[in-house]
Amino acid sequence: MDRVSSVPAPSPGGPPPPGRRQRLRARWADRHALPRFSYWLVSRGVAVLVMCGALYVLNGCLIGWANAYDVMTGITSPSTVRSQWCAWPLSLTGWAAIPAIIGAAAGYLITEQIQAHHAREMSDVLHELRRLAEQPASPPQSGEGS
Template structure:
């Protein structure tokens, strides 16, 4: 287990973030969902988490309110963080291209579009 934990730096950015940062937010949210699922049913817990059902209409309310706050505050933060890492990976993959490669591709596109215009006339 210790050797696996030491190799976590070899992971990609998103898995590394999930294991080192997001786990501290994801674990309590999952615990609240499991608690509410056991107390009031899985469908009701899901609906409270997403805000479909008001926590005031659920029983027990104390657990439903905690789950509702987690659904409104923590879940968007987790989803936004994961989306940010995915988007930054896509941007970085495009930035790593050599400038000569980009220029050559633009020239080829320019030539092919001018050839199509000449053929169309």
């Protein structure tokens, strides 16, 4: 007796499920739908932070981690360490780039909060205030006498 499987084979009619690479590509393409701050952080902020981190790691390996921190925060002058060629860019990064990144992030977040609270037009708000300020009509009287 031959046993023939009664389960039909899947039809080749549909596209295959997306792979990991296609899903990542679709997510990267959807980054434009993010809010402004999130988009900036994903598109530009990560690159700047990676460059700052790489510069810090390079200086940490060459001049020591404590010296790299002191140079980046402005405690120590880059001219007093032994590898000045990489300490000066770290000093400038700590002096200008890091505060600019923090200021940009704070500016984006504050702007988003302000715009969220300014969603209504002034004329709509005034119209609603005028409507609320009107004297309510007296209620209709029910029956005469008790």
